[in-house]
Amino acid sequence: DILEEFCEDINLVILDFNLPGADGLQILKRIKADKKTGNIPVMMLTSDADPALVMDFIKAGAANYLNKPFTQEDLISRMMSCVGQATT
Numbered sequence: 450d451i452l453e454e455f456c457e458d459i460n461l462v463i464l465d466f467n468l469p470g471a472d473g474l475q476i477l478k479r480i481k482a483d484k485k486t487g488n489i490p491v492m493m494l495t496s497d498a499d500p501a502l503v504m505d506f507i508k509a510g511a512a513n514y515l516n517k518p519f520t521q522e523d524l525i526s527r528m529m530s531c532v533g534q535a536t537t
Contacts (some may be wrong), residue, residue: 456485460532466495474505481510490531
């Protein structure tokens with residue numbers, strides 16, 4: 450609900466795959482299927498390095514993903530990539 454309400458002001462969603470009581474992949478699919486939120490880039494976070502899961506993220510519309518644990522530099526670089534800005 451919050452995402453839909455403020456979608457015009459949101460440039461990036463960072464979404465964890467493993468959420469308490471929720472499935473991040475299903476949430477990603479809902480975000481991408483909605484006309485109001487479908488154009489917002491989504492970066493997935495996961496502690497699971499399964500290549501099939503990563504492919505599921507990409508197929509569902511994720512702009513990028515990041516495995517946990519990660520460095521601050523990795524996070525910033527991937528975030529900037531998702532919003533179309535190069536990092537130096």
